[in-house]
Amino acid sequence: MMDDIESIISLNKEMTFEEAVDYFKGKIPITMKQFYELSAEYQTLAFTVSGYTKVQVLKKFHDELLRAIKDGETMQSFRDKMNEFLEIEGYEGITNFQADNIFRTNTQAAYQVGHYRQMTDPDVLKLRPYWIYDAVNDTHTRPSHLAMDGKVFPADSPVWDVWYPPNGFRCRCTVRSLSRRQVEQQNLTIENEIPKAAQLQDGRFVNVIPDPRFQTNPAKVPFTPDLKGYPETLVKAYNKQVKGKK
Structure with a gap:
């Protein structure tokens, strides 16, 4: 049984990478003002960067992040390329903190979408029907995310x-799939609902909710060229983007 599981996961590793690229490629660059006009559900289909309103600048951010996901580039490489472009365009360069926030949040979302599609493969689901939330347990972990850990x-x-992560800017959380045997061997409890509040090991009480704007699963709102029913803001941005490619 274990050999079957490992074989399926091995076969799906490439799919995770390809689907991360496909997911991010489908995001539509829009301004922050347009972004806030969308409901949380549709925000997962859009891409924006705070402080920039020119579409060509937003598109450059998107293109460089897509390149980083495709080629496995580092945050520093992304920052260097963006700062070179921004300075030519008359903007100040982005700081290390800004670059890390933009880079980590967007690449993490893309890879988590790929990971989600790997874990929801019917063969994988059959063998590993349970998922466990895995937060990085250190001093940088948000209390609400820590409350979900395990x-x-x-x-x-x-x-x-x-x-489903990322559940905030620069979120490092992930989800792992488990077989029934692993759940039993590790004496884990299968839960059905999330408590509204929880007490952490250090005694703190926290509200168990994701960060604002991160309360949806990006993998469950796939983008398709069929825009019927999509918000007008997104349709206009998409049509403008397509027109610009012709």
Whole structure:
């Protein structure tokens, strides 16, 4: 049984990378003002960077992040290329903190979408029907994310519509799939609902909710060229983007 699981996961590693690229490629660059006009559900289809309103600048950010995801480039390489472009365009360069925030949040989202599609492959789901939330347990971990660490839910639980990472800017959390045997061997509890509040090991009480704007699962709102029913803001931005490529 273990050999079967490892074989399936091995076969899906490439798919994760390709789908991360496909996901980010489909994001539509729009201004922050346009972004806030969208509901949270549709914000996952858009790409924006605070402080910039010119579409060509936003598109450059998008293109460089897409290149980084495709080629495995580092945050520093992304920052250097963006700062060279921004200075030519008359802007100040982005700081290390800004670059890290933009780079980590967007690349993490792309790879988590690929990971989600790997874990929801029917063959993988059959063998590993439970998912566990895995937060990086250190001093930088947000208390609300820490409250989710180690919680196990069925893979098809609606919990993952809200709590699938990233769940905030620069979020490092991930989700791992588990077999029934692993759940039993590790004496884990399968839960069905998230408590509204929880007490951490250090005694702090926290509200168990993701950060604002990160309360949806980006992998569950796939972009397609069929824009029927999409918000007008997104349709206009998409049509403008397509027109600019002709």
